[in-house]
Amino acid sequence: MTALRHDLNLARPDDVYNLIVDAHKGLDDAQCRAFDARLILLLANQVGDEAAIREAVDAALAGLVPTA
Template identity: 80%
Template sequence: MTALRRTLNLARPDDIYNAIIDAHKGLSDEQCRDFDARLILLLVNHIGDEAAIREALKEAATT
């Protein structure tokens, strides 16, 4: 059984994508990496499901 949700789970995914892109505007490459790391850690903590997180790590590494 998979722990990672693979179906769309956002009402307005394009808006979220654009918000993420906008959050990077004006940042240097290093600032972007730092921002991404902080965002990932915040979201991982919010998810709180180790199996889903590990599955997402594997999926991201292969695609």
């Protein structure tokens, strides 16, 4: 059984996307990476389900080619 929710769970997903993109404005690359790491950890804690987080990591990595 999958732990990761695959159905849309946001009333206004475009607004959430824009919120996250806009939060990066004015940040340099290091600050963007720090922001992303903080946001990921805060949201992972909010999810609170390790199995779902593992599935999300796998889904996010799917199709990406690792760089050396």
